[in-house]
Amino acid sequence: xxxxxxxxxxxxxxxxxxxxxxxxxxxxxxxxxxxxxxxxxxxxxxxxxxxxxxxxxxxxxxxxxxxxxxxxxxxxxxxxxxxxxxxxxxxxxxxxxxxxxxxxxxxxxxxxxxxxx
Numbered sequence: 557x558x559x560x561x562x563x564x565x566x567x568x569x570x571x572x573x574x575x576x577x578x579x580x581x582x583x584x585x586x587x588x589x590x591x592x593x594x595x596x597x598x599x600x601x602x603x604x605x606x607x608x609x610x611x612x613x614x615x616x617x618x619x620x621x622x623x624x625x626x627x628x629x630x631x632x633x634x635x636x637x638x639x640x641x642x643x644x645x646x647x648x649x650x651x652x653x654x655x656x657x658x659x660x661x662x663x664x665x666x667x668x669x670x671x672x673x
Contacts, residue, residue: 559643566651
């Protein structure tokens with residue numbers, strides 16, 4: 557979880573959360589019908605998944621707003637050669653460039669609508 561750790565923290569608990577977000581993204585990418593799958597799972601798992609979906613949206617918004625709010629970052633992220641350099645950096649180096657990360661652990665869980673998991 558090297559790349560997303562640049563934006564969302566570099567501690568082990570951050571990396572575990574990012575791995576979980578990646579697994580959910582992979583399930584969606586592979587065209588699994590997430591609501592149908594979740595309907596067969598216990599309520600606590602649906603609540604956790606709802607939280608992870610919210611955290612994913614918050615992370616994406618944070619990254620886009622940060623990049624698009626800076627002419628310098630916008631130019632860097634538009635350059636594929638520069639992106640290759642960024643992703644080749646160690647976590648601490650990338651972190652110095654990016655700056656503060658977002659703490660996804662502070663995002664509150666959304667209300668769960670049982671008719672729409």
